[in-house]
Amino acid sequence: MELTGAEILVQCLKEEGVEYLFGYPGGAVLHIYDALYKQDDVKHILVRHEQAATHAADGYARSTGKPGAVLVTSGPGATNAVTGIATAYMDSIPMVVITGQVPTSLIGNDAFQECDSVGITRPIVKHNFLVKDIKDLAETMKKAFYVATSGRPGPVVVDVPKDVTGQSAEYSYPKEISMRSYNPVSKGHVGQIKKAVELILSAKKPMIYSGGGVILGEGCQQLRDFTQKLGYPITNTLMGLGAYSATDKQFIGMLGMHGTYEANMSMHHCDVLIAIGARFDDRVTGNLEKFCPDAKILHVDVDPASISKTVKVDVPIVGEVVEVLEALIAGIDTSESKVDTPALEKWWQQIDVWRAQDCLKFDTESDKIKPQAAIQKVYELTNGEAYVTSDVGQHQMWAAQYYKFDEPRRWINSGGLGTMGFGLPAAMGVQLAHQDKTVVCITGECSIQMCIQELATCLQYGLPIKILNLNNGFMGMVRQWQEFFYDKRYSESVMSVAPNFVALAEAYGHVGIRVEDPKDLDAALDEAFNKHKDRLVFIDVITDPDENVYPMVPAGAGLNEMVLV
Amino acid sequence: MQHIVSILMENESGALSRVAGLFSARGYNIESLTVAPTDDSSMSRMTLVTSGTEDVVEQILKQLNKLVDVVKLVDLTESAHIEREMMLIKIEAIGESRAEVKRLADIFRGNIIDVTDTTYTVELTGPGERLSAFLQALSSISILEVVRSGAMGISRGEKTLGL
Numbered sequence: 001m002e003l004t005g006a007e008i009l010v011q012c013l014k015e016e017g018v019e020y021l022f023g024y025p026g027g028a029v030l031h032i033y034d035a036l037y038k039q040d041d042v043k044h045i046l047v048r049h050e051q052a053a054t055h056a057a058d059g060y061a062r063s064t065g066k067p068g069a070v071l072v073t074s075g076p077g078a079t080n081a082v083t084g085i086a087t088a089y090m091d092s093i094p095m096v097v098i099t100g101q102v103p104t105s106l107i108g109n110d111a112f113q114e115c116d117s118v119g120i121t122r123p124i125v126k127h128n129f130l131v132k133d134i135k136d137l138a139e140t141m142k143k144a145f146y147v148a149t150s151g152r153p154g155p156v157v158v159d160v161p162k163d164v165t166g167q168s169a170e171y172s173y174p175k176e177i178s179m180r181s182y183n184p185v186s187k188g189h190v191g192q193i194k195k196a197v198e199l200i201l202s203a204k205k206p207m208i209y210s211g212g213g214v215i216l217g218e219g220c221q222q223l224r225d226f227t228q229k230l231g232y233p234i235t236n237t238l239m240g241l242g243a244y245s246a247t248d249k250q251f252i253g254m255l256g257m258h259g260t261y262e263a264n265m266s267m268h269h270c271d272v273l274i275a276i277g278a279r280f281d282d283r284v285t286g287n288l289e290k291f292c293p294d295a296k297i298l299h300v301d302v303d304p305a306s307i308s309k310t311v312k313v314d315v316p317i318v319g320e321v322v323e324v325l326e327a328l329i330a331g332i333d334t335s336e337s338k339v340d341t342p343a344l345e346k347w348w349q350q351i352d353v354w355r356a357q358d359c360l361k362f363d364t365e366s367d368k369i370k371p372q373a374a375i376q377k378v379y380e381l382t383n384g385e386a387y388v389t390s391d392v393g394q395h396q397m398w399a400a401q402y403y404k405f406d407e408p409r410r411w412i413n414s415g416g417l418g419t420m421g422f423g424l425p426a427a428m429g430v431q432l433a434h435q436d437k438t439v440v441c442i443t444g445e446c447s448i449q450m451c452i453q454e455l456a457t458c459l460q461y462g463l464p465i466k467i468l469n470l471n472n473g474f475m476g477m478v479r480q481w482q483e484f485f486y487d488k489r490y491s492e493s494v495m496s497v498a499p500n501f502v503a504l505a506e507a508y509g510h511v512g513i514r515v516e517d518p519k520d521l522d523a524a525l526d527e528a529f530n531k532h533k534d535r536l537v538f539i540d541v542i543t544d545p546d547e548n549v550y551p552m553v554p555a556g557a558g559l560n561e562m563v564l565v
Numbered sequence: 566m567q568h569i570v571s572i573l574m575e576n577e578s579g580a581l582s583r584v585a586g587l588f589s590a591r592g593y594n595i596e597s598l599t600v601a602p603t604d605d606s607s608m609s610r611m612t613l614v615t616s617g618t619e620d621v622v623e624q625i626l627k628q629l630n631k632l633v634d635v636v637k638l639v640d641l642t643e644s645a646h647i648e649r650e651m652m653l654i655k656i657e658a659i660g661e662s663r664a665e666v667k668r669l670a671d672i673f674r675g676n677i678i679d680v681t682d683t684t685y686t687v688e689l690t691g692p693g694e695r696l697s698a699f700l701q702a703l704s705s706i707s708i709l710e711v712v713r714s715g716a717m718g719i720s721r722g723e724k725t726l727g728l
């Protein structure tokens with residue numbers, strides 16, 4: 001079948017099962033937009049800024065496990081998408097981004113809207129391609145989806161010059177693809193599994209530390225089986241929340257800079273650390289010299305480069321999380337050794353002492369709205385079942401601490417890059433993927449303004465997202481650091497001029513609610529979540545501006561040196 | 566310690582910049598780098614000389630392996646190998662030094678490949694250390710220009726780096 005390059009691209013997206021293509025048109029991609037116009041299988045979602053297209057595709061991918069798809073034009077279209085590509089890269093999110101390019105004959109001439117998209121995105125993609133010959137187009141798209149979704153996932157950019165989309169060629173989509181230079185591992189090494197089982201069962205003070213990799217690798221059920229079989233305590237990273245049920249008694253909270261006291265103390269004092277799909281990020285480990293001083297470490301990861309990158313491990317296993325956990329479970333079942341139950345009981349007693357500190361308690365009598373209370377209330381109203389996206393700052397940490405995720409893919413946040421502006425567009429992708437589910441965007445008045453224009457997109461596609469704007473009048477997280485480490489010199493962190501968010505929401509055709517008095521909080525949230533179920537509601541919650549995120553591991557400290565309040 | 570890493574990669578435009586970009590983005594050292602297509606023109610062979618602690622070099626190898634264009638690689642320094650580098654050097658050759666340059670070139674088994682009334686251009690091939698030793702030996706003579714290829718390497722014995 002002879003098709004134009006533009007038609008081939010659309011056909012490839014169909015073959016890959018792409019439901020939504022998030023994008024924004026421009027000169028270099030007009031052929032592609034014309035091809036999109038002539039079909040209904042791939043639905044195009046017109047964002048208001050290309051950054052939002054990448055975040056929306058990212059939210060779609062995080063909440064479904066399927067790759068996100070993006071289409072932007074050359075030059076400024078591609079550069080606007082860069083933040084979203086980097087965000088996806090840092091959190092290993094599968095995504096294929098098609099960028100238009102000037103015609104091949106003009107490449108290198110500083111042509112109108114030309115930029116070296118492949119060069120600019122190289123350090124923030126898993127891989128990228130420039131397609132100079134239409135004969136390579138279909139195969140390149142196949143490779144792009146394969147690379148984006150296999151092994152450790154990540155974004156892939158396909159840069160397509162305009163003339164390539166205009167020419168015609170014979171089309172057939174490859175059913176299978178193999179690349180001699182790319183062979184992600186799946187099964188863990190048998191010898192290592194044996195060693196790992198022995199180490200796991202030798203523990204007197206064990207700790208399971210799991211991250212986003214378990215969710216990306218669809219290994220949550222195996223993680224639950226593994227953890228429950230052993231009876232060991234488990235902590236999740238910011239990216240791993242929901243992989244293990246937050247309301248289960250073996251779960252001792254998130255770890256790291258704003259993790260729970262019990263999780264961080266257990267990390268510090270454990271004798272065997274079982275790390276699964278986590279990468280020992282600096283926000284997790286605190287001071288590396290003081291990290292898990294007495295522990296032997298087992299690390300399971302699909303990416304060999306994650307192993308012993310920052311923390312030396314004793315037993316590394318490279319493989320897909322599902323296969324490795326299943327092998328470990330089988331190994332535990334058949335091993336001569338057994339869990340040391342008396343030692344484990346003692347360990348739990350110690351953990352319960354740490355738990356009794358109740359490190360997440362907060363003032364419930366205040367005459368100002370406490371952000372924690374607002375999140376708890378949303379948790380109750382949504383039965384803990386909402387999809388929650390967030391931006392970056394204090395509100396993000398509170399959301400992670402106070403919304404207890406029992407299921408994976410419900411907590412959607414930019415953990416690695418920490419991108420303000422992520423929350424609202426990500427929520428669009430989530431809501432499109434889960435039309436009958438409640439989607440909440442927990443944000444701050446500074447973050448939300450970074451992609452506020454997407455309120456128009458939400459109206460266009462009827463996305464009833466609930467925006468919980470925890471409005472403290474500050475770049476709260478910046479203010480907190482300035483309070484602690486810069487003697488309260490609040491340099492440029494005061495958001496003294498913010499819009500009237502209620503009027504703004506209404507101007508965009510949505511519902512706006514403002515609440516300032518703790519007494520009115522329940523009613524306001526009830527109105528937002530129940531009365532206006534089918535509309536986007538912007539809930540502007542005026543919160544206590546002095547509230548800080550606790551507990552906290554100060555920079556340079558060990559995990560056992562938390563500041564509690 | 567210095568490591569010589571031999572890399573077999575797709576002969577694609579951009580493959581080289583992926584390797585170079587990786588080194589600059591992660592703050593690794595590149596001491597030298599050579600690259601050219603192999604007998605199979607769809608593949609290039611790169612030899613990269615780097616240095617760092619064992620941990621850093623382990624990360625470098627893993628990160629290189631992760632690049633989608635990299636087919637295979639080996640750290641030649643881990644086993645018996647042969648290292649070669651080529652140097653072209655233009656040297657002032659007047660008066661007494663003219664004979665001295667010729668003599669030194671012979672000792673180091675270099676070839677004089679270009680001659681003028683005032684200069685010799687010498688070609689010298691060998692392990693990097695030998696090239697450096699030649700430069701040292703010339704220290705009293707005026708060197709006009711030095712071009713070094715960077716190291717290339719291959720394993721000794723039957724071991725090969727191929728598909």
Ligand SMILES: Cc1ncc(C[n+]2csc(CCOP(=O)(O)OP(=O)(O)O)c2C)c(N)n1
Binds near residue numbers: 394445448477
């Ligand atoms: C794009 C971007 N710019 C700057 C930062 C640095 N930063 C991290 S948190 C923060 C403040 C966020 O303020 P707000 O959205 O109001 O949330 P709050 O901390 O008050 O809850 C800033 C500026 C960032 N993470 N992302």
